[in-house]
Amino acid sequence: xxxxxxxxxxxxxxxxxxxxxxxxxxxxxxxxxxxxxxxxxxxxxxxxxxxxxxxxxxxxxxxxxxxxxxxxxxxxxxxxxxxxxxxxxxxxxxxxxxxxxxxxxxxxxxxxxxxxxxxxxxxxxxxxxx
Amino acid sequence: xxxxxxxxxxxxxxxxxxxxxxxxxxxxxxxxxxxxxxxxxxxxxxxxxxxxxxxxxxxxxxxxxxxxxxx
Amino acid sequence: xxxxxxxxxxxxxxxxxxxxxxxxxxxxxxxxxxxxxxxxxxxxxxxxxxxxxxxxxxxxxxxxxx
Numbered sequence: 001x002x003x004x005x006x007x008x009x010x011x012x013x014x015x016x017x018x019x020x021x022x023x024x025x026x027x028x029x030x031x032x033x034x035x036x037x038x039x040x041x042x043x044x045x046x047x048x049x050x051x052x053x054x055x056x057x058x059x060x061x062x063x064x065x066x067x068x069x070x071x072x073x074x075x076x077x078x079x080x081x082x083x084x085x086x087x088x089x090x091x092x093x094x095x096x097x098x099x100x101x102x103x104x105x106x107x108x109x110x111x112x113x114x115x116x117x118x119x120x121x122x123x124x125x126x127x128x129x130x
Numbered sequence: 131x132x133x134x135x136x137x138x139x140x141x142x143x144x145x146x147x148x149x150x151x152x153x154x155x156x157x158x159x160x161x162x163x164x165x166x167x168x169x170x171x172x173x174x175x176x177x178x179x180x181x182x183x184x185x186x187x188x189x190x191x192x193x194x195x196x197x198x199x200x201x
Numbered sequence: 202x203x204x205x206x207x208x209x210x211x212x213x214x215x216x217x218x219x220x221x222x223x224x225x226x227x228x229x230x231x232x233x234x235x236x237x238x239x240x241x242x243x244x245x246x247x248x249x250x251x252x253x254x255x256x257x258x259x260x261x262x263x264x265x266x267x
């Protein structure tokens with residue numbers, strides 16, 4: 001069971017890193033590497049998207065490997081994270097629209113918020129069920 | 131786990147009818163929705179241990195009489 | 202839900218780790234069940250009943266809410 005888990009975790013880790021790498025290439029490539037070539041930019045974006053799908057599949061495999069308590073912990077954390085992401089995301093958008101913040105709202109900030117929230121809720125739920 | 135989980139079998143429908151209860155009546159006694167009872171009878175939904183205990187108490191039998199985990 | 206898993210596990214001379222291995226869950230899950238923080242799924246309860254040679258209602262007892 002532990003060996004299988006290591007395999008699933010390694011798999012997810014590899015796909016996550018390659019997703020981050022292809023995201024970085026698709027983000028900075030057009031300016032820094034290939035000077036706005038449309039075809040190359042399209043290829044980079046599609047590669048990143050396909051990589052993202054594979055990352056989700058690896059995540060699903062890990063999730064199916066989880067036992068009942070681990071699934072409950074993750075599902076509770078996801079529910080909280082989703083709720084907060086919607087509420088905080090829309091508040092953030094409102095702050096931008098009404099010019100209460102002096103800069104533009106970036107989707108990256110929201111993604112970062114989702115990641116941090118998920119990690120925190122996971123930790124809290126782990127402690128709750130310890 | 132997950133996919134290699136062996137399916138849990140049950141003969142809830144038969145036992146419920148033997149007890150002369152409708153899905154609605156059983157669901158009220160076991161404190162769940164009628165849809166849950168229906169999903170359990172159709173083998174779509176595996177109830178929690180608590181719910182299984184409540185159902186077995188309502189039908190006045192053991193959990194093992196209703197459900198079976200194949201080897 | 203109350204349960205007697207810890208008592209029965211010790212009676213069998215098993216550690217949490219060993220019980221987890223036999224049932225096919227993590228040690229944390231066994232611990233959470235023993236502390237009554239988490240109710241196991243029905244398949245898990247069945248596997249425990251088989252191991253302890255008992256009926257599920259012999260070691261999982263829920264308080265009546267009625």
